[in-house]
Amino acid sequence: MKIAFYGSSLVSSYWNGAATYYRGMLRALAALGYEITFYEPDVYDRQQNRDIDPPDWAKVVVYEATPAALIAVAREAAEADIVVKASGVGYEDEALLRAVLAHARPGATTLFWDVDAPVTLGTLRKTPEHPLRRALSRIDLVLTYGGGPPVVAAYRELGAAHCVPIYNALDPETHHPVAPEPRFSGALGLLANRLPDREARIERFFLDAAARLPAERLLLGGAGWQDKPLPGNVERLGHVGTADHNAFNVSPKAVLNVSRESMAETGYSPATRVFEAAGAGACLITDAWVGIEHFLKPGEEVLVARDGADVAEAVAGLTAERAQAIGARALARVLGEHTYARRAAEADRLFRAHVNRPAAEAAE
Known part of the structure; x- marks a missing residue:
């Protein structure tokens, strides 16, 4: 299955605390056979401070921080089986959410992946007309990298059909014991x-x-x-x-x-x-x-x-x-x-359970 993932950055951890999480999760999902394209905007000097090269387990598409470039990459969601909009992308997040959902093909599984649920939920509670809050009922899955039962309950109260924590974890190939320096x-x-x-x-x-x-x-x-x-x-x-x-x-x-x-x-x-x-x-x-x-x-x-x-x-x-x-x-x-291998197995089960299932049915 093809995943179109719209996030902050895969190749740079500069002002980007989600980098390790993205890398661990997506590398493990690729090992399960997913074909992943990661779309990231050129903002906050991240491209000038890359700390990994584009990996062989995901295609990385860097786009300019312009409305035209945003629409261009959003259109590519139509080619994916699973379309993921993450929180905190860093450039016109609300416009990106609307565009990605608009271009996802009928039958594709849509996800909002929240890497900062407390902040996101605080914004949604204060802003009833927020595009994400209005879209929650038609997004198939909300995944969070933390928060547990309080976050799940909050998302369900705001209209999410299904919310599941996929916690941070360890990729033993990148983080492991070494000699002290x-x-x-x-x-x-x-x-x-x-x-x-x-x-x-x-x-x-x-x-x-x-x-x-x-x-x-x-x-x-x-x-x-x-x-x-x-x-x-x-x-x-x-x-x-x-x-x-x-x-x-x-x-x-x-x-x-x-x-x-x-x-x-x-x-x-x-x-x-x-x-x-x-x-x-x-x-x-x-x-x-x-x-x-x-x-x-x-x-x-x-x-x-x-x-x-x-x-x-x-x-x-x-x-x-x-x-x-x-x-x-x-x-x-x-x-x-x-480990991220265990987290990816959880995500894989969720993806397969929701493929071609409408959000309302998935919530039952």
Whole structure:
């Protein structure tokens, strides 16, 4: 079956937190026999900051950020059996949704794939006439990469015929244990772009912990932090490409995950960083959020913190042996239960169940 997938970017993770998810999911779906074309707009300097070449498991079509180019790629939806419009594409998302649905051929399965459900749902609740809200009843499937029962219930209340979480996961071919690198050595590392919905939580969990650990070296990777005042023991790395993620994850004594505010409030929303770190065998500390135990066992496979004081206490109390043991258990758990191959099998079952079935029938 042919999939036309309209998303933010497959070839660049620059200001694009969904890149790892797209790559893992689509590579695994391609292994199941799907023929995938990924359409991405040339925005936010992503094409100038590619961190992978166009893969052999998907065709990548980059289009100019113009109305004419948008319509041109939307017309290609007519050639697909499954048409996917993702959230947060980055250029005229509402116009793209309308155009893609208008050009999908009769009988094609249509999907909205939400990679930021808390934000999307907040917008839909405030905007009754939003094109997505009006289109939900005729879209066959809504898939989300997080959110669990609260997100499913919210989408159903807004008119979605069918909503299923397909969570983030691990691609063991791209994220795996490697040798530590001295440039990333330290007590604690964090990879996170600077975003309004996350900055206060990073101050609370990471920068406060840094202030409590003045003798330790901490690492902050991610875009947007160049003018942020930081404690003297925090090294600012800037954007860290995916090719360096494994080394970044295994080199410090521990790595930290800090969820965005909306994700933490919604729960059941593990970031890709959680699985990347676990896949490398890293000792992961995460901020507390509902549903973490669905993915990793607190205290044994992951350490959970309520604030910076908890983070600092966890780091100070970690021996190298305990950190390695936590990382090893996390790696075993994600390899056994949370790979993109398993997620793709879930998606494949859903696709095949909905092919040529109207949305109203699929909801029964």
